[in-house]
Amino acid sequence: MNEQSRRPRQQGKPYRRPKKDPVRMLAFDALRAVDERDAYANLVLPPLLRKAREQGDFDGRDAALATELVYGTLRRQGTYDAVIAACVDRPLREVDPPVLDVLSLGAHQLLGTRIPTHAAVSATVDLARVVLGDGRAKFVNAVLRKISRQELDAWIEQVAPPYDEDAEDHLAVVHSHPRWIVSALWDSLGGGRAGIEDLLEADNERPEVTLVARPGRATAEEILGEVGEETALPGRWSPYAVRLSEGGEPGAIDAVREGRAGVQDEGSQLVAIALANAPLDGPDKAWLDGCAGPGGKAAMLAGLAAERGAVLLASEKQPHRAKLVAKALAGNPGPYQVIAADGTRPPWRPGTFDRVLMDVPCTGLGALRRRPEARWRRRPADLDGFAPLQRGLLRTALDSVRVGGVVGYATCSPHLAETRAVVNDVLKEKDAELIDARPLFTDVPALGEGPDVQLWPHVHGTDAMYLALIRRTG
Numbered sequence: 100m101n102e103q104s105r106r107p108r109q110q111g112k113p114y115r116r117p118k119k120d121p122v123r124m125l126a127f128d129a130l131r132a133v134d135e136r137d138a139y140a141n142l143v144l145p146p147l148l149r150k151a152r153e154q155g156d157f158d159g160r161d162a163a164l165a166t167e168l169v170y171g172t173l174r175r176q177g178t179y180d181a182v183i184a185a186c187v188d189r190p191l192r193e194v195d196p197p198v199l200d201v202l203s204l205g206a207h208q209l210l211g212t213r214i215p216t217h218a219a220v221s222a223t224v225d226l227a228r229v230v231l232g233d234g235r236a237k238f239v240n241a242v243l244r245k246i247s248r249q250e251l252d253a254w255i256e257q258v259a260p261p262y263d264e265d266a267e268d269h270l271a272v273v274h275s276h277p278r279w280i281v282s283a284l285w286d287s288l289g290g291g292r293a294g295i296e297d298l299l300e301a302d303n304e305r306p307e308v309t310l311v312a313r314p315g316r317a318t319a320e321e322i323l324g325e326v327g328e329e330t331a332l333p334g335r336w337s338p339y340a341v342r343l344s345e346g347g348e349p350g351a352i353d354a355v356r357e358g359r360a361g362v363q364d365e366g367s368q369l370v371a372i373a374l375a376n377a378p379l380d381g382p383d384k385a386w387l388d389g390c391a392g393p394g395g396k397a398a399m400l401a402g403l404a405a406e407r408g409a410v411l412l413a414s415e416k417q418p419h420r421a422k423l424v425a426k427a428l429a430g431n432p433g434p435y436q437v438i439a440a441d442g443t444r445p446p447w448r449p450g451t452f453d454r455v456l457m458d459v460p461c462t463g464l465g466a467l468r469r470r471p472e473a474r475w476r477r478r479p480a481d482l483d484g485f486a487p488l489q490r491g492l493l494r495t496a497l498d499s500v501r502v503g504g505v506v507g508y509a510t511c512s513p514h515l516a517e518t519r520a521v522v523n524d525v526l527k528e529k530d531a532e533l534i535d536a537r538p539l540f541t542d543v544p545a546l547g548e549g550p551d552v553q554l555w556p557h558v559h560g561t562d563a564m565y566l567a568l569i570r571r572t573g
Contacts, residue, residue, distance in 0.1 A: 117228035117236075121156040123204065126168040127230055130200045133173065133472050140169055141469060172200075172207045173471040174303045177275035178251075179206040181258040186245040198235055201227050205243045210251040220247060266292070274299035279479050280464060287513040287553070294557075301557035306468040308343040309334065310352070310360045311368050311395070314402030315432035317359035325354055335560060336543050337368040339399070358430045363395045364466075366554045366561030367511075371396045373539035373552070374456050374507035375403040377568050381503050386411045387452040389442045389496055390459055392420030394427030396509075397437075400456065405433025409454075412447070414440045443491040450501045457496040458509040459489045459521075465511040465563030468556055482516045489517060493525045497571055505534065506569045513553055513563040522551070522567045530573035536566055 125147050132138040144166065151157040157165075172179070183202050184191050191199065205223035208214045214222075220243045227236035249257070259272035267285070271278040276299055285295045310331075312319045322341045323331055334340020341360070343349065354360040386404045391397040391413035401411040413428065413435065415421040421439040428435055440446050442457070462477050462485065463470060489510070496506040510517050526533070535550040545558050551567040 117225040118222075119229055120222055120226060121151060122161050122165045123168065123222055123226045124229070125151055125157075125165045126172070126204060127200060127226060129165075129169045130172060130204070131197065134196055134200060137476065139470055140173060140472060144169055167212065168204060168207060170305065170471060171211050172203045175207060175211055175275045176203060176471075176475060177277070178255070178272060179203050179210070179275075181272050182206055182210070182246060182254045183242065185254075185258055186242045195235075198227075198231060198239065201231060201239055202242055205239065206246055209243065209247050210254065216247045220244065262292075270295065270299060275303060276467075276474055277477075280474055280477070283464070283514050283516075287515050287518075288555070297557040298555060301555075302467040302474075303471075304468060304556075305345075306364075306556075306562075307560070308349060309363060309365055310341040310343065310349065310355065311337070311363040311399060312339045312341065312354075312360050313358070313398050313431075314339065315405050316402060316430060317354055322352075322354050322360050326352055334365050334368075336540070337365045337372065339368055339372075340365045358427070361395060361398060361427065363399070364469075364562045364564075366465075366559070366564035367396055368399060369540055369543065369554070369561070370458070370507065370509045370564055370566045371399040371403070371456070373536055373566060373568065374454060374505065375400060376539050377454070377505045377507070377534060377536075379453060379503070379505055381453070381501070383407060383453050384409050385452045385454075387447075387455045387496075387499060388413045389445075389455060389457045389492065389499070391415045391424045391437070392417060394424035396456060396458060397424050398427040398431070401428050401431045401433070401435045404435070405431060408433075411435045412452075413437045414442060414445070416441050442495050443488070445495055445499060447499065449498045452500050453504045454507075455496045455500045455504070456507045456509065457492050458507075458511075459485075459492050459517075461485055461489070461510040461512040461517050462514060463511055465513055465556075465565070469562070482514065485517065486521070489521045490525055493521060494528070497525070497529045497531055497569065500571050502571050502573060504571055506531075506571070508567045508569065510565050511562055513555070513565060518553070518565040518567070519551065522569070526569070529571070531569050531571050534568040534570050536568045539568075 129143050132143045133140055148162050208219035224236055224240045227239040255273055260268050262269040267278050267281050270281050288294050312322045319339055319341050330344045332342045349355045349362050386409050388397040388400055392415040397413040404411045413424050415424050418439045421437055425437045462481050463473050467474050493508050500506050508522055533550045536552045537546045537549045546552050554561045554564045
């Protein structure tokens with residue numbers, strides 16, 4: 100027997116079955132739904148979390164971690180893509196989307212959370228083995244180990260161009276926004292570097308959950324009493340607002356389940372309040388919400404109208420969204436009507452209404468905190484697609500209001516092409532004048548030169564809602 104044959108045979112490492120982590124599995128499933136089906140995380144995630152809790156897989160901390168992994172990954176996708184691109188030997192477009200989702204989840208754990216490096220890499224590689232297979236998991240492991248060699252600030256210094264050489268591209272990488280959105284927001288905001296950086300950073304923060312006490316059905320004080328001051332605070336600006344502390348679950352609140360309250364950003368509340376309180380000569384009996392879906396502003400307007408003996412007509416083009424409006428208005432203390440109708444070809448007669456709200460479809464660039472994936476889906480060409488509709492709806496609004504009545508043109512976008520450009524173009528065609536909306540935003544600071552109002556996440560803590568109030572003069 101020779102020497103080699105007497106040596107003991109080396110044994111390979113025993114196969115270790117990957118650990119199936121329900122938190123990261125759920126986060127991966129949510130990201131795949133966003134990528135494959137153009138779903139929105141705020142619609143996909145709640146039913147996934149509810150199912151996990153019903154199955155006994157989750158507790159409150161698990162749900163919080165899964166939520167952070169999904170939203171954090173989506174918000175910082177642009178920055179993580181730049182980092183991942185520096186760690187792979189091929190263009191990112193050649194990396195399979197499921198692999199890129201796993202890598203992005205791992206990058207967020209390594210660069211955007213306090214999860215220890217070893218735990219982040221190990222858990223993400225286990226996820227890759229479960230959803231991608233052992234072969235591609237080795238690729239994930241290698242890339243994550245490269246990412247883990249530096250912290251986020253060092254990576255940004257490496258992958259972002261210097262500010263002095265290309266300010267917009269620098270901000271796009273650092274703050275994870277497409278370059279064209281950085282440029283558009285900067286134009287709308289004006290000012291120097293500090294303001295735009297504050298705005299972009301605010302877009303990457305988790306927004307508060309804000310409730311609205313629906314007029315005639317509940318007050319903010321009643322909601323605060325029901326929820327408890329230890330888990331809720333009054334709104335900053337709206338007398339109807341209640342802010343939930345971190346981790347507050349709206350669906351667990353009786354007032355929300357019963358329809359006496361709803362989830363609504365304070366910016367949206369302020370727009371409805373301003374239209375309702377705009378000075379008006381003559382009768383004040385007939386109100387219109389011309390783009391009412393999904394019903395948040397309509398529910399508020401219906402309650403305010405009922406307090407004055409007025410009636411709201413809530414119109415929504417899409418029948419399924421009209422049903423959501425009807426659900427939101429159910430239980431309103433006064434009369435109202437909900438119809439499914441095209442706002443550019445309305446069934447009502449001209450000059451019918453005293454007050455009209457037209458909250459038009461838009462790019463949604465004012466709500467990137469809530470829908471972070473929207474920034475990666477929108478394109479500059481989308482502005483051209485919305486422009487004719489926005490102008491057509493504002494024309495309808497001005498035709499629908501009587502002489503002396505008031506129209507509120509609102510949009511959840513600060514882009515100048517969706518705000519002032521629309522208003523200025525239509526005013527050239529109509530006998531109408533702008534009203535100074537700023538005095539109607541009681542105690543709200545930094546509203547600009549007017550007469551229109553633009554709210555900002557970094558200044559007001561709201562979505563970037565825009566409102567122009569217009570009085571028909573002839």
